[in-house]
Amino acid sequence: MTYGKWNxxxxxxxxxxxxxxxxxxxxxxxxSYGFQVETWF
Incomplete structure (x- = not known):
């Protein structure tokens, strides 16, 4: 989740x-919000 403020x-x-x-x-x-998946191998 991200909160942004601008002029x-x-x-x-x-x-x-x-x-x-x-x-x-x-x-x-x-x-805004989102979903992230990360894989290591």
Whole structure:
């Protein structure tokens, strides 16, 4: 889980980097989560 905070000037960049569209709209903070698997052999 990751929490991010950015200023108004970065809002367009934050939304542009999301493949699913502008998920954060005009907000200047947001939380994202994911799942990671790692293998060693």
């Amino acid at each position: 108004d000037a970065a809002t367009a960049s934050v939304n542009a980097s999301n493949n699913g569209g502008p998920i954060y709209n005009n907000n200047t903070s947001g939380t």
